[in-house]
Amino acid sequence: MKATNARSKHSWRPRVGWGVPVAWLTLCVVWSSTWLVIKIGLRDLPPISYAAIRFVLAVIVLLVVSTGRVRLLPRRASDYLVLAFTGVLMFAVNYGLLFWGELHVSSGLAAVLQATIPIFGMVFAHLMLPDEPLRLQKLLGALLALGGVAIICERLLGFNGLMAFWGGLGIVFGATGAAFSNVLLKSRVIQLAPAMIAAWQMIFGVVPLLVTGFIVEGNPLRFHWSGLSIFCLLYLAVIGSALTFLLLYWLLPRMTVANLQAISLITPPGAVALGWAIGGEKFSLWSLLGACFVLAGVWMIFRRAEIREPVIQEG
Numbered sequence: 001m002k003a004t005n006a007r008s009k010h011s012w013r014p015r016v017g018w019g020v021p022v023a024w025l026t027l028c029v030v031w032s033s034t035w036l037v038i039k040i041g042l043r044d045l046p047p048i049s050y051a052a053i054r055f056v057l058a059v060i061v062l063l064v065v066s067t068g069r070v071r072l073l074p075r076r077a078s079d080y081l082v083l084a085f086t087g088v089l090m091f092a093v094n095y096g097l098l099f100w101g102e103l104h105v106s107s108g109l110a111a112v113l114q115a116t117i118p119i120f121g122m123v124f125a126h127l128m129l130p131d132e133p134l135r136l137q138k139l140l141g142a143l144l145a146l147g148g149v150a151i152i153c154e155r156l157l158g159f160n161g162l163m164a165f166w167g168g169l170g171i172v173f174g175a176t177g178a179a180f181s182n183v184l185l186k187s188r189v190i191q192l193a194p195a196m197i198a199a200w201q202m203i204f205g206v207v208p209l210l211v212t213g214f215i216v217e218g219n220p221l222r223f224h225w226s227g228l229s230i231f232c233l234l235y236l237a238v239i240g241s242a243l244t245f246l247l248l249y250w251l252l253p254r255m256t257v258a259n260l261q262a263i264s265l266i267t268p269p270g271a272v273a274l275g276w277a278i279g280g281e282k283f284s285l286w287s288l289l290g291a292c293f294v295l296a297g298v299w300m301i302f303r304r305a306e307i308r309e310p311v312i313q314e315g
Helices: 002-011 019-041 047-066 077-101 107-114 117-128 136-160 162-187 194-217 227-251 257-277 285-302
Strands: none
Touching: 019 107, 019 227, 019 257, 047 077, 047 194, 047 227, 077 107, 077 162, 077 194, 107 136, 107 162, 107 257, 107 285, 117 136, 117 162, 117 285, 136 162, 136 285, 194 227, 257 285
16 A cells, blocks of 8 residues: 555656756856857958847747747737837847957856846846845955956956957947846836747847948948858847757746756856867966856855856857
8 A cells, every 4th residue: 555655646747858968058058158159250251230130040949939929929018128229129139239249358257247237137126126126245246356357358358458458348238228127127017928028039139230331341242251151140030049048948937047047157158168169268366266256256156146047148
């Protein structure tokens, strides 16, 4: 009888398959690699148009995947305004500065500087979300991480020149805009599937990127379209944007927030390692020390953080 009851209880226990760890590892690997892929593509493509075309392709993939599965249009006119504003911040400002910044900053350090998104998000959440007050541990983590950013930018100015310094600051400024976008979107409840929220943000964000790119960088048909640059675009759009976004939201109900947040701490060291091993990038000890400070600060912010959704930013 006891054996029967044991088997009965066991039969009700959900089985853990390979899908969850494979999806989690895929996110870690892909988001660690996107930074280097951006850097490689910049050898042939100008940054603003490069970012714009990436998200045009990503929107097409998301629409194809979502059509017939979820509702495509927001319900309220105010939702369009929120999606437009956050889309411009996230995709036009953030990614425009990120792609431009990687012209002058290594892919690994760009990933580390983008990891400051939770730091600024914490401050904005304190000001805009009543249920997410600023606590001492988070404040200390933010100060530690900002100290790491200061070390990295100082090294960029001293060893890579003024443009590298501005490139680093540009990436941090873009991360600030992305953080504000995340918090604003969380404060406004939009009844739309996550994939379509991202698609509409990309649509609104890609317009200023396309216009700016055409004015500053010229006609995309005249770019140097090498096989490698086309591969980089397709990889970033299909694998690095559409696929990873769908995987992330598939994992949300299947993993704890802490395990999902760990991706944000794994991808910057992964990007540094790939940049060193494959991209031939070199880092000073001071820059690596600053990177450690940034990641330690982000870990302090995430540790026992009482938030419902992960704050993850891919490259």
